[in-house]
Amino acid sequence: MTGASSGIGRAFAERLARDGHGLVLVARRGEVLDELGGRLRAEHGVPTETLVADLSIEDDMRRVGRRLTAEPFVDLLVNNAGSGTYGALSDLDPEGEADEVRLLVLATVRLSQAALPGMLARQRGAIVNVASTAAFRPGPFHATYCAAKAFVASFTEALYEEVRGTEVAVLLVCPGATRTEFFERAGVDTSRLPTVAWSTPEQVVDGALRALQRRRAVCIPSLGNRADLWVRRWLPRALVRRLAGIVGRRSFR
Numbered sequence: 001m002t003g004a005s006s007g008i009g010r011a012f013a014e015r016l017a018r019d020g021h022g023l024v025l026v027a028r029r030g031e032v033l034d035e036l037g038g039r040l041r042a043e044h045g046v047p048t049e050t051l052v053a054d055l056s057i058e059d060d061m062r063r064v065g066r067r068l069t070a071e072p073f074v075d076l077l078v079n080n081a082g083s084g085t086y087g088a089l090s091d092l093d094p095e096g097e098a099d100e101v102r103l104l105v106l107a108t109v110r111l112s113q114a115a116l117p118g119m120l121a122r123q124r125g126a127i128v129n130v131a132s133t134a135a136f137r138p139g140p141f142h143a144t145y146c147a148a149k150a151f152v153a154s155f156t157e158a159l160y161e162e163v164r165g166t167e168v169a170v171l172l173v174c175p176g177a178t179r180t181e182f183f184e185r186a187g188v189d190t191s192r193l194p195t196v197a198w199s200t201p202e203q204v205v206d207g208a209l210r211a212l213q214r215r216r217a218v219c220i221p222s223l224g225n226r227a228d229l230w231v232r233r234w235l236p237r238a239l240v241r242r243l244a245g246i247v248g249r250r251s252f253r
């Protein structure tokens with residue numbers, strides 16, 4: 001479970017522990033992971049491990065990748081860790097953008113690739129990759145984030161087909177706005193987003209685990225987001241892009 005120290009990842013960890021699964025908790029904030037792991041062990045009697053790693057750093061990706069090939073084997077990999085930068089690309093720190101690509105894109109590829117051979121050999125296991133509804137549109141003023149999530153979506157759907165006919169499952173999860181630390185960390189003011197637009201991390205996790213059980217390829221947990229994406233599918237791409245530009249300029253510039 002990457003990104004287990006808060007938000008959606010933490011909700012995944014809580015739910016999986018409640019369902020009796022042992023956990024390998026990965027994120028940068030070791031103390032938070034230790035506290036979470038200790039509590040889940042005490043409350044649910046499941047084994048927990050903490051792996052402190054910055055998944056925008058290649059050595060850390062490899063270290064987490066090695067854990068995926070070691071015993072006790074990880075049967076469910078959730079590539080969830082993520083953060084986003086907002087603003088005009090010309091104003092943003094180039095290193096921050098590169099970190100974002102490494103975290104969202106490269107870590108997802110490396111950890112999926114580390115986990116898959118063992119899962120296929122054992123004919124058991126699942127990979128859940130958390131993208132976003134942002135995967136389905138260009139994102140002016142958060143261009144890198146949306147493009148990285150589009151990569152995760154395409155990559156995960158491709159893997160879904162690659163493992164067809166095996167006992168290994170692959171799922172793409174695309175949450176919309178979810179109440180976590182995400183926007184606060186990105187310094188984005190979300191006060192104008194109406195209450196109905198928000199999901200809780202627990203709703204995202206419920207939807208994802210239900211979809212995984214049904215062997216779905218894609219899970220868009222919120223009904224509102226599913227309707228929104230359905231409508232967008234029928235609109236000309238140029239119009240979707242233009243509207244995204246107007247919203248992005250107002251919200252994130």
Ligand SMILES: NC(=O)c1ccc[n+]([C@@H]2O[C@H](COP(=O)([O-])OP(=O)(O)OC[C@H]3O[C@@H](n4cnc5c(N)ncnc54)[C@H](OP(=O)(O)O)[C@@H]3O)[C@@H](O)[C@H]2O)c1
Pocket residue numbers: 002003004005006007008009026027028029030053054055056080081082083103130131132133174175176177178179180181182183185
């Ligand atoms: N919240 C939303 O509205 C929303 C919508 C769509 C998709 N998503 C996606 O959902 C996923 C989870 O985000 P969230 O909403 O739960 O946000 P969050 O509360 O900020 O959690 C992000 C998690 O990722 C970890 N993380 C961030 N950078 C990392 C790095 N370099 N290395 C390792 N771990 C790192 C953080 O832990 P540390 O800081 O301890 O490392 C934290 O556990 C992300 O992929 C995000 O893009 C979120």
